[in-house]
Amino acid sequence: MQNARNRLPPAVRTTGHAAIFISAFFAAAASAQITNLPPASPGRPAIIAVATEQPPHIDGNLDEPCWQNAPVLSRFTQVLPLEGAAPSERTEARFVYTRDHLFVAVRCFDSAPRSIIAKQMRRDSDFESDDFVTIAFDTFHRQRDGYYFAVNALGARTDGLIQNFSDQQDDWDALWDAGARIDHSGWTVELAIPFKSLSFDPRREVWGCNLERVIRRKQEIVRWTALSRSKEATALSDFGELRGLAELRQGVGLEFRPFVSLKYINEGGGPDWEFKPGADVTYRITPSLTANATFNTDFAEAEVDERIVNLTRFEVSFPEKRDFFLQDSSLFNFGGLYHSPNPYYSRRIGLGADGRPVDIWAGGRLTGRVGDTSIALLDVQQADYANVPSKNLFVGRVSTRVFEESNLGIIATHGDPRRAGDNTLLGMDFNFLNSELWNGKRLVGHTWLMGTDSGGSEGQDAAFGGAWTYPNEPFFAEVQAFQIGEEFDPALGFVSRRGIRDYNGMAEYVFRPNTEWLRSLSVFTRWEYLTDLHNRIIGENNDPLTIILRSPAGDAFDVGAGWDRDVLDEPFEIQPGIVIPAGDYVDPHIITEIETSEARPLSARFEYRFGEYYTGHKQDYEAGLDWRPSHFVTIGVDYELEQVRLAEGSFDVHVVSSRLNVGFTPDLTWQTLVQYDNLSDNLGLNSRVRWTWKPGNDLFFVINQGWIFNDWRLRHVQTEVALKVGATFRF
Numbered sequence: 001m002q003n004a005r006n007r008l009p010p011a012v013r014t015t016g017h018a019a020i021f022i023s024a025f026f027a028a029a030a031s032a033q034i035t036n037l038p039p040a041s042p043g044r045p046a047i048i049a050v051a052t053e054q055p056p057h058i059d060g061n062l063d064e065p066c067w068q069n070a071p072v073l074s075r076f077t078q079v080l081p082l083e084g085a086a087p088s089e090r091t092e093a094r095f096v097y098t099r100d101h102l103f104v105a106v107r108c109f110d111s112a113p114r115s116i117i118a119k120q121m122r123r124d125s126d127f128e129s130d131d132f133v134t135i136a137f138d139t140f141h142r143q144r145d146g147y148y149f150a151v152n153a154l155g156a157r158t159d160g161l162i163q164n165f166s167d168q169q170d171d172w173d174a175l176w177d178a179g180a181r182i183d184h185s186g187w188t189v190e191l192a193i194p195f196k197s198l199s200f201d202p203r204r205e206v207w208g209c210n211l212e213r214v215i216r217r218k219q220e221i222v223r224w225t226a227l228s229r230s231k232e233a234t235a236l237s238d239f240g241e242l243r244g245l246a247e248l249r250q251g252v253g254l255e256f257r258p259f260v261s262l263k264y265i266n267e268g269g270g271p272d273w274e275f276k277p278g279a280d281v282t283y284r285i286t287p288s289l290t291a292n293a294t295f296n297t298d299f300a301e302a303e304v305d306e307r308i309v310n311l312t313r314f315e316v317s318f319p320e321k322r323d324f325f326l327q328d329s330s331l332f333n334f335g336g337l338y339h340s341p342n343p344y345y346s347r348r349i350g351l352g353a354d355g356r357p358v359d360i361w362a363g364g365r366l367t368g369r370v371g372d373t374s375i376a377l378l379d380v381q382q383a384d385y386a387n388v389p390s391k392n393l394f395v396g397r398v399s400t401r402v403f404e405e406s407n408l409g410i411i412a413t414h415g416d417p418r419r420a421g422d423n424t425l426l427g428m429d430f431n432f433l434n435s436e437l438w439n440g441k442r443l444v445g446h447t448w449l450m451g452t453d454s455g456g457s458e459g460q461d462a463a464f465g466g467a468w469t470y471p472n473e474p475f476f477a478e479v480q481a482f483q484i485g486e487e488f489d490p491a492l493g494f495v496s497r498r499g500i501r502d503y504n505g506m507a508e509y510v511f512r513p514n515t516e517w518l519r520s521l522s523v524f525t526r527w528e529y530l531t532d533l534h535n536r537i538i539g540e541n542n543d544p545l546t547i548i549l550r551s552p553a554g555d556a557f558d559v560g561a562g563w564d565r566d567v568l569d570e571p572f573e574i575q576p577g578i579v580i581p582a583g584d585y586v587d588p589h590i591i592t593e594i595e596t597s598e599a600r601p602l603s604a605r606f607e608y609r610f611g612e613y614y615t616g617h618k619q620d621y622e623a624g625l626d627w628r629p630s631h632f633v634t635i636g637v638d639y640e641l642e643q644v645r646l647a648e649g650s651f652d653v654h655v656v657s658s659r660l661n662v663g664f665t666p667d668l669t670w671q672t673l674v675q676y677d678n679l680s681d682n683l684g685l686n687s688r689v690r691w692t693w694k695p696g697n698d699l700f701f702v703i704n705q706g707w708i709f710n711d712w713r714l715r716h717v718q719t720e721v722a723l724k725v726g727a728t729f730r731f
Contacts (some may be wrong), residue, residue: 121663138208253284259726335448409539459487554597696728
């Protein structure tokens with residue numbers, strides 16, 4: 001990579017030249033035929049959506065005339081526990097629409113309605129404890145991407161995008177409504193999805209579609225299509241068809257969301273007030289291409305991170321929780337990489353090295369597809385802070401379809417949000433998929449190459465690698481290999497360790513006896529070898545055999561053994577005053593875990609790990625308890641204890657957290673999280689109320705408190721109270 005900066009195009013060395021990516025995108029798109037795809041095979045199952053002039057009231061009551069006149073979809077098949085068997089309970093679905101909304105009704109018959117499980121009220125819950133239904137759409141009917149909407153028996157909602165043929169991206173939020181009710185025959189749900197919330201081609205009258213129902217007390221899954229348990233309900237290539245959609249209205253595609261926030265901050269230096277108005281604007285350029293802009297961005301409503309005590313020498317990544325960066329984030333995915341190395345890690349933007357927020361004055365995003373080409377561009381202006389001047393930060397990702405199910409793409413980033421200088425990354429990837437192997441099996445492959453330049457010799461280096469995955473049942477396997485150069489430095493990405501070669505893999509075989517006491521038995525193995533760039537082994541992580549047992553109720557028991565190896569070329573200070581000397585350490589361990597089903601009112605989990613640890617040994621205990629006394633309240637407590645005993649010294653790590661989630665309705669929720677760890681002696685509280693009085697119109701009230709807990713005394717160090725109100729206007 002010598003003189004790499006001089007060879008890089010000037011257009012990617014300044015984010016003001018992001019237009020080169022847009023030009024490249026439209027050039028690629030121009031080569032694709034932007035026309036309706038040919039009709040799907042006549043062999044696909046289909047259901048007709050019926051136009052209505054009298055839309056239903058969204059309350060879970062299916063007595064309106066429009067539902068009585070709609071065709072009924074009732075052909076569902078069991079996927080779990082018995083693939084291909086008839087469902088134990090009957091399910092019916094109906095579709096009607098007006099020019100502005102798609103309405104879906106699902107009747108979930110149940111022979112024991114008192115046994116229906118519904119505990120979650122909060123928006124975007126995972127419903128692991130509940131009965132729920134999922135409806136998925138491929139609105140362009142091209143088997144590339146789509147949407148899914150899930151509702152439980154209480155009417156709680158979650159939604160997301162379908163990317164890369166079947167992957168679920170649950171960080172996307174749409175404006176829609178749902179209602180549900182439990183009665184003597186089971187439970188019902190109604191969905192109202194505005195067409196303005198979706199991208200689609202109004203010239204097409206056929207969408208891809210699938211439905212899934214989960215009967216939680218039986219751990220039973222039934223579906224309309226995608227009937228293999230090795231696939232998700234969002235496997236686009238297996239969708240049926242929703243027909244009859246005509247004369248739909250999308251509007252002009254403009255959405256305006258103004259907001260205001262008011263904060264009170266006291267960090268020991270006296271109180272401070274902050275008033276911050278701002279706005280988000282969205283414009284749908286084409287049915288599948290959307291532009292977003294944000295001004296004076298505020299993240300007062302974002303959830304706090306879970307407390308982690310890091311005893312390694314390497315940085316730990318945290319999940320993104322800010323809505324602006326979550327929307328369409330999957331379109332930036334590169335090479336199947338999600339952790340390290342990752343060319344784009346959105347938490348580098350708008351957050352300092354200490355995790356404190358940094359103002360974002362403005363930002364823009366262009367995401368979507370034209371033909372077989374997808375595009376994701378992001379540009380933000382970050383304010384100055386500490387010794388870092390104001391920075392313009394850019395990320396661009398373009399990929400285009402090759403072969404039947406694969407894609408070839410590029411990525412570029414420019415800007416360094418944490419230092420005074422600049423940084424540029426360029427990368428290329430190829431992502432392979434074949435979902436037409438024998439018996440519906442799939443094969444997935446990725447290969448990628450990236451280079452960075454931070455100016456001068458520092459940061460001019462490369463990383464490359466690839467992976468193959470066979471994601472099927474009963475056998476699952478994956479192998480991966482990659483190299484990260486010593487000076488590889490993606491300033492807008494994430495790398496936990498440089499100057500390494502990593503070879504890793506895993507395999508699992510699942511037996512499904514489906515007896516009264518045993519649902520499945522899995523045999524799992526995992527291995528990882530790390531070398532330096534001269535092929536000297538510097539680390540290993542091996543679990544040669546793990547046995548996983550699962551009960552019909554969803555309880556699980558795991559037991560396994562393995563060893564880790566860490567070669568320290570230099571002493572490592574694991575805690576102040578405790579220094580582990582250089583050496584080659586091989587640490588065998590055993591691990592066991594018990595987890596009861598979340599379908600129970602009281603669920604618990606316990607994990608124990610014991611093994612050698614550098615010059616001594618280490619015992620880890622993790623325990624958690626969740627109580628769901630009603631569908632309004634969930635209470636959880638987690639405790640983690642790490643007992644480290646070394647020749648150089650000993651210490652214990654305690655991490656405690658407690659959660660209280662109250663759902664008054666699906667649109668009015670209150671979440672509180674309290675966390676403490678003994679190494680920082682920091683006790684933190686985050687309490688958040690969210691009220692959605694109308695889809696797209698939200699009020700957030702957030703309280704953050706911090707104390708230092710020492711000698712059984714609390715010393716206040718921080719108070720932050722925030723009120724944020726936003727409304728959405730669509731045209």
